[in-house]
Amino acid sequence: MLHTEYIKDKIILIISPQKWSEVKVSKHYYAIELTSLGNTVYFLNPPTPKLKDIKISATEYESIKCIDYGGFISGIGYLPKFLRNKIFRKKLLQFEKLIVRKINIVWSFDNSVFYDFSALPSRIIKISHIVDFNQHFNIELSSRTADICLGSTRHIVKRSERFNKNSYFIHHGYLPSSNEKTVAGNKKEINLNLPGNNKIKAGYAGNLDIKYIDWSLLEHLVNEFQNIDFVFAGPWEDEKRKKFMESKANFFYIGKLPSNRLTNFYMLTDILIITYRYQEFPEQLANPHKMMGYLGSGKMIISTWSEEYSELNEERLILMAQDKDIYTQYFGNVIDNMNLWSSNELTNRRKEYALNNTYSNQIKRVEKLIYT
Numbered sequence: 462m463l464h465t466e467y468i469k470d471k472i473i474l475i476i477s478p479q480k481w482s483e484v485k486v487s488k489h490y491y492a493i494e495l496t497s498l499g500n501t502v503y504f505l506n507p508p509t510p511k512l513k514d515i516k517i518s519a520t521e522y523e524s525i526k527c528i529d530y531g532g533f534i535s536g537i538g539y540l541p542k543f544l545r546n547k548i549f550r551k552k553l554l555q556f557e558k559l560i561v562r563k564i565n566i567v568w569s570f571d572n573s574v575f576y577d578f579s580a581l582p583s584r585i586i587k588i589s590h591i592v593d594f595n596q597h598f599n600i601e602l603s604s605r606t607a608d609i610c611l612g613s614t615r616h617i618v619k620r621s622e623r624f625n626k627n628s629y630f631i632h633h634g635y636l637p638s639s640n641e642k643t644v645a646g647n648k649k650e651i652n653l654n655l656p657g658n659n660k661i662k663a664g665y666a667g668n669l670d671i672k673y674i675d676w677s678l679l680e681h682l683v684n685e686f687q688n689i690d691f692v693f694a695g696p697w698e699d700e701k702r703k704k705f706m707e708s709k710a711n712f713f714y715i716g717k718l719p720s721n722r723l724t725n726f727y728m729l730t731d732i733l734i735i736t737y738r739y740q741e742f743p744e745q746l747a748n749p750h751k752m753m754g755y756l757g758s759g760k761m762i763i764s765t766w767s768e769e770y771s772e773l774n775e776e777r778l779i780l781m782a783q784d785k786d787i788y789t790q791y792f793g794n795v796i797d798n799m800n801l802w803s804s805n806e807l808t809n810r811r812k813e814y815a816l817n818n819t820y821s822n823q824i825k826r827v828e829k830l831i832y833t
Contacts, residue, residue, distance in 0.1 A: 468828050470499040472562045474528075474553075476569040478596065480506040481520055481527045484696075485720040486750065487592055487820075488570045490636050494820040496524035503560060508532025508574065517559055528556060532574065538599070546580035553581055569607075573598040578606035586831065591617050592633065594744040604628070609831055614747040614769055629830050632769070634820035635753040638724040653722060655729045656713040657690030661796055664730035666723055667751050669697035669714075675736045675765065676702065678785050682736070683712050685789060689796060691734075694718045694726055727758035731803070732795060735764035736788075743768070757815035759808035761799075763791050778811050 473495055477488040481504050485493075492502045502525045503517075512531040520527055530552070537545055553575070557563055567581060568588045576599035578587035589607035594616055604610050604624040611631045612618040622628040655662050663682075683691050683706070692713045697703050706712045718726055727733060733755045739746045747768040755762050762779040764770075765788065774781040780795065782788035795802050 467832060468495070468498060468500065468566065468824060471501075471565040472560075473500050473502050473566045473568055474505060474556070474564045475502055476505045476567065476571050476575055478507055478571040478573070481525075483719050484717070487634055489720075490634055490820050491568070491824070492525050493522060494634075494824060496522060497821070498824070500524070501562070502526075503528050503556070503564075505530070505556075507571070515555055515559055526560070528559075530556075542577070546577055549575055549577060549580035550582075569603075570596075572596060572600065572603040576603040578603065578608075588827070588831075589621070590631070591621070592750070594747070600624070609827075611827065611830075614744065616744040616747055616768075627830075631823055631826060632818045633748060633750055633753045634823045635757050635815040635818050637757065637816065637819060653715075653718075653725050653729065655690070655692050655726075656715065657692065657711065659688055659690040659711060661688070661732065661799070662690045662692055662730045663732045663734050664692050664694070664726060665734050665736075666694045666718065666726055666754075669693060669695050669703075670699055673737045673742055673746060675738045678736045678765070678788060680706070681785060682734075682789070682792060683709050686792065686796065687711050689732075692730065694723075723754060724758060727755065727760055730760060731799060732792075733758065733760045733762045734792075735762070735767070737765045737767075739765045739767065740783075753815055753818055756811045759812045761795055761802040761807070762811075763788065763795060773814065776810075778807060778814065 475488060475492050479486055479488060481489065492504050495502050504525055505528045508531060509529050510531065512529060516529045518527045533548060537548060564585055566586045566588065568590060569575060570590050570592060572589060572591065581587060587608045588611065589603050590611040592613040594614060600620060601624050604621040607625060610621040610625050610628040612621060612628065613631065613633050615630060618628050618630050690711050690713060692715060694715050694717065696717050697714065703714060707714055735749055737746045749767055752767060752770060764779060764781045766781050766783050770779060770781065773779045780791040782791055
């Protein structure tokens with residue numbers, strides 16, 4: 462499709478809807494993995510309103526720099542195409558002037574900015590990579606003008622495929638625990654012990670303020686299985702709900718964990734759970750970000766339905782339920798048969814699935830799609 466060298470020793474601009482921080486998600490991990498291939502990555506943070514100057518700052522990684530900028534004028538989408546694209550192109554050239562390098566690849570996870578890739582010089586490879594179904598800004602224009610479109614669910618791919626035949630499914634990536642020291646940098650190791658007196662621990666890690674969590678189902682499980690400690694980690698601003706859940710004797714909140722501590726958390730649990738409102742948001746919840754990390758731990762997983770993992774459900778590597786009664790049944794079955802569901806065979810197969818989807822392997826898949 463495109464004729465150039467592989468994704469190695471390149472200058473790459475990653476456009477992210479999440480800023481660079483201690484809490485890292487897929488965009489950050491792609492950036493980190495790309496540097497291991499000899500690339501230099503510039504990580505474009507979301508626009509900072511009223512920031513007049515473009516700022517380049519260092520990160521904990523020598524080959525990753527952050528770019529902060531003020532964004533674009535209000536209503537830019539209503540401007541004539543030639544004028545809008547002139548503004549987009551000028552901004553990118555300003556970036557290049559500041560970094561004193563020519564950008565080879567724009568890898569965009571955010572179609573709300575720089576969404577018309579035709580504005581960028583033809584020498585640049587343009588990748589549109591959408592990992593959340595609700596990232597639905599300027600779908601037609603961003604898809605049509607990208608060299609290649611990637612999506613973490615078939616729903617996302619189908620949406621972009623209407624405008625660009627070069628649209629492909631790429632699963633969420635996985636960061637092996639052996640790489641965590643690299644991600645952690647030189648930060649002091651944090652000891653972690655899980656609270657509660659029950660023998661079996663059910664864990665969940667993630668943003669506890671998202672609207673997709675089925676709190677009704679979760680409360681039911683906590684009440685139904687009082688011989689299980691439910692231990693939750695992640696950002697949580699809803700003090701009212703937090704206070705209510707923590708009033709239950711077998712529910713524990715341990716706060717927000719840095720990304721490099723998640724594997725440690727997973728390994729201290731016996732079961733990992735996901736309780737989402739999938740019936741209301743089937744497209745958005747077709748491929749939860751956390752699932753690959755869960756699988757990499759080898760732990761048994763009980764989840765509400767996620768379309769992209771239906772095959773693993775059939776193989777009984779995970780159990781996914783489509784209603785509360787089935788979920789409750791599965792949960793009871795697992796805690797009554799922990800040796801079966803936590804066997805070496807099933808544990809290793811879960812880990813193998815995750816290892817097949819490391820960020821390194823996903824980048825190789827993207828390379829193959831671009832250069833064949």
